Amino acid sequence: MYVVGECRLRALLKERKLSQADLSRRTGYSRSQIGHWINDRKRVGVMGLDKARTIAEVLGLDSPYDLYHWETAPDKATDD
Template sequence: MYEVGKCRLKILLKERRITQNEFASMMGMSKQQISDYITGHTATMSLKTAKNIAHKLDCSIDDLYEWTRSKTK
């Protein structure tokens, strides 16, 4: 089993040279929403949001977060 770790959105945006403001505008979201994902204020994004963000960044949903294996089975 896996657990969701830290959001990698900040890294992905930096790699693509896109600011949080630009990305929020591209996604039709507020900068605060994007910031909340990046800072962890919002623990995880909905599946729909993750799919749309991954599509816009041309990556997989798995790329949006760090993943760790849980110790429980």
């Protein structure tokens, strides 16, 4: 199993030489919302798949899942 890790949006914007304002204009999402995804995931949560797909398309990513680092979840003992 996998769990969502850190949002990669900051690094992706830097690589593409785009600002949060640029992304806001291209997607229609507010700068403050974009900033929350970048800085405040624990409070705001992971962006919805519809938003991630829009952002991934704007950034030229193959998949919306590329917006996050993915971590392997620790194995949980199962009660069978």
